[in-house]
Amino acid sequence: MLREPFAVGDSPLHRLDPRIRLVAAAGFSCVVAVCREFPALLAALILSMALVALARLRTGEVLRRLVVVNGLVAFIWAVIPFTFPGEALFRLGPFGAARDGVLLAAQITLKSNAIVLVFMALVATMSLATAGHALHQLRVPDKIVHLFLMTYRYIFVLEQEYHRLVRAACIRGFQPGTNLHTYRTYAYLVGMLFVRAVERAERVRWAMLCRGFKRKFYCLQEFKAGPGSAIFFSLMVAALVGVIALEFRVVEW
Amino acid sequence: MTSHTPIIDLKGVTFGYPGGPLILRDLDFTLYPGQRIGVMAPNGSGKTTLFHLIMGLVKPLSGQISIFGKTLREEKDFAEVRRRIGLLFQDPDDQLFSPTVLEDVAFGPLNLGKTQAEAGAIARRTLDFLGLNGFEDRITFKLSGGEKRLVSLATVLAMEPDALLLDEPENALDARTRARLIEILPSLDLSYVLISHELDFLTSTADAVYTMENGKVLLDQEFRAHQHVHAHPLGARPHEHYALEDAHPPKQPPGKNE
Numbered sequence: 001m002l003r004e005p006f007a008v009g010d011s012p013l014h015r016l017d018p019r020i021r022l023v024a025a026a027g028f029s030c031v032v033a034v035c036r037e038f039p040a041l042l043a044a045l046i047l048s049m050a051l052v053a054l055a056r057l058r059t060g061e062v063l064r065r066l067v068v069v070n071g072l073v074a075f076i077w078a079v080i081p082f083t084f085p086g087e088a089l090f091r092l093g094p095f096g097a098a099r100d101g102v103l104l105a106a107q108i109t110l111k112s113n114a115i116v117l118v119f120m121a122l123v124a125t126m127s128l129a130t131a132g133h134a135l136h137q138l139r140v141p142d143k144i145v146h147l148f149l150m151t152y153r154y155i156f157v158l159e160q161e162y163h164r165l166v167r168a169a170c171i172r173g174f175q176p177g178t179n180l181h182t183y184r185t186y187a188y189l190v191g192m193l194f195v196r197a198v199e200r201a202e203r204v205r206w207a208m209l210c211r212g213f214k215r216k217f218y219c220l221q222e223f224k225a226g227p228g229s230a231i232f233f234s235l236m237v238a239a240l241v242g243v244i245a246l247e248f249r250v251v252e253w
Numbered sequence: 254m255t256s257h258t259p260i261i262d263l264k265g266v267t268f269g270y271p272g273g274p275l276i277l278r279d280l281d282f283t284l285y286p287g288q289r290i291g292v293m294a295p296n297g298s299g300k301t302t303l304f305h306l307i308m309g310l311v312k313p314l315s316g317q318i319s320i321f322g323k324t325l326r327e328e329k330d331f332a333e334v335r336r337r338i339g340l341l342f343q344d345p346d347d348q349l350f351s352p353t354v355l356e357d358v359a360f361g362p363l364n365l366g367k368t369q370a371e372a373g374a375i376a377r378r379t380l381d382f383l384g385l386n387g388f389e390d391r392i393t394f395k396l397s398g399g400e401k402r403l404v405s406l407a408t409v410l411a412m413e414p415d416a417l418l419l420d421e422p423e424n425a426l427d428a429r430t431r432a433r434l435i436e437i438l439p440s441l442d443l444s445y446v447l448i449s450h451e452l453d454f455l456t457s458t459a460d461a462v463y464t465m466e467n468g469k470v471l472l473d474q475e476f477r478a479h480q481h482v483h484a485h486p487l488g489a490r491p492h493e494h495y496a497l498e499d500a501h502p503p504k505q506p507p508g509k510n511e
Contacts, residue, residue, distance in 0.1 A: 129352030129392065149352055156394045157346050203347040206310045210340045211412060212332070212364035220356050220373055 005061050006124040013055040014125050017229040018134035021122040024236045029115045031240050040246035041110040047239050048117035055121040062120060069116050073109050080105045128152045133221045146217055154200070161196055165189050258322040259283045260338070260416045260444055261307055266316030267468075268299075268306060276302050278468035280316070284416065289439070290446045291459030298465040300448045301343065304418045308340050321415075336365060339409035343420040345401035346394070354380070354396070354404050355389040361412040379411045380404075383437065399430030406437070417445035423454045434458075 008014075013021070032044045052062060082092075084101025091097070123131065132149040136142070169185060176182045245251045261284040269275040276299040284290060292300055305311045306318065309331030318325050320334045342348045351357035358376035359369075367375065380388055383403050388396075396404060402422060409417065419438075423431055435457045438445070449455050455462050464471050 127352075127392070132352065150350065153350050153352060153394060200347065203342065203344070204350055206305070206308075207340075207342055207348045208350065208360075209310065210308055210335050211361035211408065212335055213360075214364055216364075218359070218363040218369065218372070220359055220369055 004124070004127060006055070006057055006120060007127040009056060009125060011054060011056040011125070012228070013051065013121060015228065016232055017223050017225040018126045018130050019138055019223055020225055020229045020233050021126065022131065022134050022138065024233065025118050025122040027240060028118050028236070031243055032111050032114050035111070035243065035247045036107060037247045037249070038107075038110075040243050041107060041114070043246055044243050045110055045114040045117075047243070048114040048121065051121035052117050055125050057120060057125075062117075065116065065120065066113065069112055070109070073105075073112055076108055077105050080108075130221070133219050134223065136219055137223060142217065154197075154204075157200065158193065158197060162189075162193055165192060257285070259285050259319070260321060261446075262319040262322075263303075263306070264317045264319075266306060266313045266318065268302060268311065268313045275314075275468060277306070277313075280469050282470045284444060284446055286415075286444055288444050289458065289460045291455035291462040292446060292448045292465060292470070293450065293452065293455055293462055294465035299468055300465060301420055303465075303470075304340055304420055304446075304448070307334070307418060308338065309334060336412060337415045339412050339414035339417045341405055341409050341417065341419045341422055343424065345398075345405040348405040348408060349393040349396075349401060352392060353389070354385070354391045354393055354407075357393055357404065358407045358411045361408060365412065375411050375413075376407075379407045382410070383407050384433070397427075398425055399427045402426060402430060403433065406434075410441075415443065417441070417443055419445055419447040421448050421450065423449055423451055 028044070028048075032041070035041055035044065081089075081097035081101035081104075082095045084098035084104070086098035086100045088096030089099040089102050126134070129149065129152065132145050132152070135148070136145045166189070169189065174185060176186075242251075261282065263280060263282040266277055266280045266282075267275060268277040280303070282303070292303075294300055302311065306313055307320070309318075309325065309328065321337065323330070323333075325331055325334065349357050351360055355373065355376050358379055359372040362372035362375045363369070377386075377389065380386055383406065385400075385403055385407060388400070388404065391400075393401070393404065406422070422434055422438075426434070431454070435454065438447070438458045447455065447459055452462075
């Protein structure tokens with residue numbers, strides 16, 4: 001079962017206006033994504049770690065997610081330094097790791113960890129339903145928001161359907177291996193999932209028509225930005241200005 | 254409209270999916286105000302299709318569909334039908350698509366042009382009526398099967414319909430929710446047609462049971478209460494069955510066969 005372990009909580013961050021959190025996370029990501037200077041990136045990483053601490057997330061769950069992200073980052077370390085032109089910083093057998101390549105890989109590592117941590121602290125701390133409504137109120141186009149919310153709703157149904165199919169295969173002795181039978185079985189399974197999804201979509205559309213659907217969704221949730229949210233937003237803006245100042249060496253580390 | 258105008262009146266309706274055999278042949282069916290009709294028939298006999306025809310989700314090959322005395326042909330004719338007749342789908346996952354319970358129940362009233370405050374109030378009232386207070390902010394897909402069914406019913410009732418079409422509402426329900434449904438359905442001041450595979454359930458909720466055969470709806474066996482002698486393990490212990498008298502008092506004295 002897909003879970004949202006961070007969505008419930010009572011930390012100061014959980015109580016902030018979801019719209020402010022979404023804007024802050026988006027702003028942070030944009031700034032960090034284009035930074036190149038290490039002092040700026042390190043400051044961003046420290047800021048993101050502070051936010052995770054403020055959100056009082058369970059360390060184990062946070063680390064588990066970081067492992068996934070850094071699994072991908074490991075591939076970057078395995079490839080970029082050794083394929084970059086330039087003077088070798090160190091050698092592994094016949095392969096030389098270029099200094100510029102190592103620096104680039106290190107930048108990517110810092111950026112991705114900082115951004116993922118901020119999203120855990122600010123965005124994963126609201127339910128996806130809330131996120132959808134917050135996006136709606138931030139004037140994100142209706143169609144994107146509906147696509148997002150309907151995906152969220154039915155991904156669980158598809159997951160169940162997937163498990164049902166896998167169980168059906170398992171109880172008849174199916175064991176995945178590296179052979180044509182396995183590939184064919186998985187192809188059938190995915191194909192069947194698509195067929196079922198299309199049928200499900202038709203029935204859902206009917207259910208919506210039966211309740212007078214007129215291609216318009218309404219949102220009942222209302223958000224209020226209290227003084228806490230305003231203070232948080234000002235602090236975030238100040239912190240990001242600090243990061244930008246470090247990037248342009250207006251201030252020194 | 255007098256109370257003698259049928260809510261639903263199908264005449265000579267024939268339907269089959271493209272490339273398939275005919276599912277309904279020259280079918281006649283009428284629902285009058287105040288009637289509670291159960292339909293019990295084997296799988297594949299076209300019960301669900303019958304409901305979809307009434308709601309205008311599929312169109313008949315031939316025949317005539319009149320709802321509230323008006324003959325309906327095109328998509329826009331059916332918009333009114335969908336406001337006044339509520340369809341409870343077989344699978345609650347088809348019916349509940351909003352993230353939270355309150356939003357899902359309010360979806361219909363909002364589509365009918367109610368304000369957010371009105372729709373919210375109707376939704377809360379409906380949830381209260383079904384004993385679902387406290388469910389407002391629950392996430393729809395995280396509900397249990399029985400809860401999903403009751404919330405689905407709430408979404409339909411929130412439209413304040415004149416009649417209901419219920420497609421196997423007792424399917425895959427736990428005993429408690431089942432008993433709740435048997436309590437709720439007859440207490441509604443609504444006409445309905447109810448598809449079920451369980452005679453027990455139908456006797457507790459419907460006044461008459463029809464069957465379907467060869468693409469037609471067959472009338473009308475009057476109900477007679479009767480008792481069975483039966484045996485099963487733990488039969489000596491005090492226990493309950495869903496008996497006719499318990500849930501829904503018979504409208505006439507029990508028959509001779511008792």
